[in-house]
Amino acid sequence: MRIALAEARSAAARGEAPIGAVVTRDGAVVAAAGNRTRELNDPTAHAEILAIRQAAAALRSERLVGCDLWVTLEPCPMCAGAISFARIRRLYFGAEDEKGGAVTSGVRLYDQPTCHHAPEVYPGFAEREAGDLLRTFFRDLRDPTSRS
Numbered sequence: 627m628r629i630a631l632a633e634a635r636s637a638a639a640r641g642e643a644p645i646g647a648v649v650t651r652d653g654a655v656v657a658a659a660g661n662r663t664r665e666l667n668d669p670t671a672h673a674e675i676l677a678i679r680q681a682a683a684a685l686r687s688e689r690l691v692g693c694d695l696w697v698t699l700e701p702c703p704m705c706a707g708a709i710s711f712a713r714i715r716r717l718y719f720g721a722e723d724e725k726g727g728a729v730t731s732g733v734r735l736y737d738q739p740t741c742h743h744a745p746e747v748y749p750g751f752a753e754r755e756a757g758d759l760l761r762t763f764f765r766d767l768r769d770p771t772s773r774s
Contacts, residue, residue, distance in 0.1 A: 627696050627718065627752045633660035633673060634698045634759050640665060644759040647673035647697040649681035649690065649714075656693060657681040673697060674705040678712050689713045698756040700727035700749065706735040710743045717745040720756030 633646025637660030649657040657680030662671040674697050682688055694716040695709060701719065706728040709717060717729065728735045729747055736744035765772055 627698075627720065629655060629658050630673075630696045630698050630720075631752060631755060631759070633658050634756065637661040637673065638759065638763050644763045645673045645697065645699045647677040647695060649677050649693050649695055651681075651685075651690075651693045656684050670704065672702065672705050674701055675708055678708055678714075682712065691715065694718065695745075696751070698752070699723050699760065700729050700731060702726045703728040703733055703735060709745060710735065710741055713743050714745045716748065718748045718751045720750070720752045721760060722749060722753075 630646040630648045633648065634644040637646060638644035642661040642664055646660045647658070648655055657677045659673050659676035659680060661673050662676060663669055674695065677695065678690065681690055681693060690712045693714055695714045696718045698720040700721065700723040701709060702723070719729070722731055724731045726732070730749055735741055736747065
């Protein structure tokens with residue numbers, strides 16, 4: 627999660643929502659990314675999607691069997707779907723997203739009978755730090771005079 631948090635901080639420095647993701651396999655980092663939706667003018671360029679794309683390219687497979695995903699924020703419906711289709715083994719995430727999340731919040735995609743593959747889910751990793759990054763970023767976005 628340390629690397630995912632670093633990716634989130636890098637995303638914030640680029641003016642992106644501070645969300646980072648890392649794909650690991652057998653304890654080794656396969657891919658890491660932070661949000662790039664604004665930079666790429668691409669609403670699908672979420673950290674999870676970018677990390678999954680990098681991992682699939684590195685492993686030369688659309689199925690990331692045996693891989694784990696670490697992400698700083700609970701995945702949205704789009705990312706939760708990509709995680710399912712990529713056959714990610716385990717999902718570890720930091721802060722819950724009551725408004726936009728789709729794993730333990732919202733639609734709870736992996737609890738649906740139509741879900742093809744549900745990873746093991748472990749919420750709450752570095753939850754405070756991940757949440758603080760998001761809160762500070764959006765507070766500063768709303769009120770630039772609040773930056774410290």
